[in-house]
Amino acid sequence: MKYLLAVVLLSCSPSKEKPRVIYMPDMVYTPAVKAQSEQAQVPPEGTVSQDYAPYAYSNDPDTAGKMLKNPLQPTAEVLARGQHVFSTYCTVCHGPKGEGDGTIVPKFPRPPSLQSDKIRTYTDGRIYHVIVSGQNLMPSYASQVAPLDRWALIHYIRVLQRAERPLKTDLPKE
Numbered sequence: 229m230k231y232l233l234a235v236v237l238l239s240c241s242p243s244k245e246k247p248r249v250i251y252m253p254d255m256v257y258t259p260a261v262k263a264q265s266e267q268a269q270v271p272p273e274g275t276v277s278q279d280y281a282p283y284a285y286s287n288d289p290d291t292a293g294k295m296l297k298n299p300l301q302p303t304a305e306v307l308a309r310g311q312h313v314f315s316t317y318c319t320v321c322h323g324p325k326g327e328g329d330g331t332i333v334p335k336f337p338r339p340p341s342l343q344s345d346k347i348r349t350y351t352d353g354r355i356y357h358v359i360v361s362g363q364n365l366m367p368s369y370a371s372q373v374a375p376l377d378r379w380a381l382i383h384y385i386r387v388l389q390r391a392e393r394p395l396k397t398d399l400p401k402e
């Protein structure tokens with residue numbers, strides 16, 4: 229009896245927040261890992277982040293052009309998104325209509341026009357490849373522009389091209 233009383237008294241503490249004797253600690257004492265510590269930074273070998281999609285055509289623009297297909301339809305919503313992404317990342321060099329007259333020119337060398345026959349005949353996949361891999365002076369935009377945004381912006385480039393030089397099918401029938 230004496231012993232039991234001692235235990236009861238011992239476990240009393242002036243503050244409820246800091247009990248002196250903890251009967252079942254549950255998860256009070258977890259091994260804390262600091263976010264900046266090395267242990268927390270290095271992912272296990274061979275893992276990739278959930279949103280990482282490996283790119284299979286790094287050095288093969290022609291195959292990329294043939295194999296990669298635009299998964300999006302050019303709906304109003306997709307085009308609005310494409311316009312937003314284009315004006316955020318591309319206009320500064322390529323200009324609002326893709327003519328190579330962005331505000332950074334001539335501090336940065338003038339890029340070729342996206343209105344050219346060359347880019348008009350590029351497949352969507354081939355343009356996608358330029359966005360992912362960059363091209364000479366143009367850096368890769370893979371880390372800034374997510375995959376679906378790339379496809380949306382390619383649809384928007386087509387809109388720019390057809391606004392300047394419409395296809396027969398874009399024009400009203402006489």
Ligand code: HEC
Pocket residue numbers: 314317318319320321322336337338339340341342344346347355358359363364365366367369373381
């Ligand atoms: C820092 C300026 C800069 C930005 C930003 C930029 N580009 Fe470029 N882009 C260039 C230059 C310069 C070239 C020409 C590279 C070369 O000499 O082959 C080019 C080339 C291209 C080409 C190939 C043109 C051709 O005739 O070979 C495409 C397509 C293209 N860019 C699309 C884009 C898209 C889409 C974006 C936005 C995600 C973008 N670029 C952002 C500078 C830029």
